[in-house]
Amino acid sequence: MAPEVLRRNYGPEVDVWSAGVILYILLCGVPPFWGDNDEKIAQAILRGGIDFSREPWPRVSGNAKDLVRRMLDPDPFYRLTARQVLEHPWLKNADMAPNVSLGDAVRARLQQFSAMNKFKKKALGVVARNLPVEELDKYVQMFHLMDKDKNGNLSLEELMEGLHINGQPVPESEIRMLLEAADTDGNGTLDCDEFVTVSLHLKKMTNDEYIAAAFNYFDKDGSGFIELEELREELGPNEQAILEIIRDVDTDKDGRISYQEFELMMKAGADWRNGSRQFSRANFSSLSKRLCKQSS
Numbered sequence: 001m002a003p004e005v006l007r008r009n010y011g012p013e014v015d016v017w018s019a020g021v022i023l024y025i026l027l028c029g030v031p032p033f034w035g036d037n038d039e040k041i042a043q044a045i046l047r048g049g050i051d052f053s054r055e056p057w058p059r060v061s062g063n064a065k066d067l068v069r070r071m072l073d074p075d076p077f078y079r080l081t082a083r084q085v086l087e088h089p090w091l092k093n094a095d096m097a098p099n100v101s102l103g104d105a106v107r108a109r110l111q112q113f114s115a116m117n118k119f120k121k122k123a124l125g126v127v128a129r130n131l132p133v134e135e136l137d138k139y140v141q142m143f144h145l146m147d148k149d150k151n152g153n154l155s156l157e158e159l160m161e162g163l164h165i166n167g168q169p170v171p172e173s174e175i176r177m178l179l180e181a182a183d184t185d186g187n188g189t190l191d192c193d194e195f196v197t198v199s200l201h202l203k204k205m206t207n208d209e210y211i212a213a214a215f216n217y218f219d220k221d222g223s224g225f226i227e228l229e230e231l232r233e234e235l236g237p238n239e240q241a242i243l244e245i246i247r248d249v250d251t252d253k254d255g256r257i258s259y260q261e262f263e264l265m266m267k268a269g270a271d272w273r274n275g276s277r278q279f280s281r282a283n284f285s286s287l288s289k290r291l292c293k294q295s296s
Contacts, residue, residue: 003046003074013076016085020071024050027060032072048074063090118235119245121197123266126214128196139196153189154179208263215262226257 002017004010024032032051033044050072051057052065067090073079085091128136146154146162154162159175183190218226218234231242249257249265 001045002076003048004076006042006046011076013079013081016071016079016082017076019085020068023071024068027064027068028054028056032068061090063088063093066090119231120265122234123214123218123262124197125193126217127210128193130210130213136196140192143192143195153187153191154195155189159190211263211266212259214266215259218257218262224259226262228255 002010002014005014021032033041035041035044050069052060057065067080067085067088070080070088071085080088128139143154144150146158148158148161156176156179159179179188179190183194185191185194215226216222218230220230220233221227228242228246231245232239235242235245246255246257249261251261251264252258
């Protein structure tokens with residue numbers, strides 16, 4: 001989020017900032033502002049300053065860096081407008097730009113992005129299976145209320161219709177992001193398990209009992225730690241991505257994930273890995289209340 005969001009005084013210029021953050025990540029695979037928790041990320045945003053020294057930035061064109069820099073100007077008065085972004089030479093002359101590989105580092109970072117999402121979604125799925133029947137039932141009722149053709153899957157159209165019927169002014173683009181983020185089997189629809197899993201993610205987990213059950217699912221040998229081999233078993237053979245997950249979640253750097261480190265990951269607010277796919281929590285919470293009232 002733009003620095004003026006943190007200062008609670010902002011306008012439409014924040015959207016250009018967010019697009020600039022996304023562009024930065026697409027070009028190098030990591031965010032421009034980062035920290036171990038939400039507070040440190042906010043401090044980094046307020047400090048400002050963009051690092052163009054690390055790989056692959058030396059190989060990125062001057063025009064691309066100029067666009068990123070001007071989209072991430074901390075002063076909204078001087079930040080480019082959306083129209084100015086579209087008129088920028090890097091976008092206007094895209095067909096003339098050389099096709100330069102950004103290298104294996106960016107590819108590995110984006111693979112890690114995907115693997116971390118998969119890790120957290122699996123954990124949320126375990127949480128869902130351990131919910132009390134009455135809590136799980138409200139999400140299941142929501143699902144069946146929206147599943148108009150009763151085929152056991154929510155299509156984009158059903159999601160759009162369900163949100164519209166319940167008075168939610170949610171843009172189609174956000175509904176598409178919800179569908180893409182939750183569709184773990186990639187079939188273009190949400191089954192009930194996928195819907196419950198993303199609902200829990202949007203709700204944000206706070207119950208330690210459920211998080212413990214998820215941790216124990218990954219800790220196959222009961223050692224009290226999630227280790228490399230246990231991650232490989234769940235996430236597949238992408239060694240580089242798994243090592244990156246360990247690096248990010250393993251705060252004490254002992255090569256494994258403790259319960260405390262896992263809990264911190266599960267309770268963390270929306271970080272850069274999920275930001276571009278996150279559905280509005282406020283909209284979803286409001287929808288949940290309406291649907292639960294209708295089905296009760």
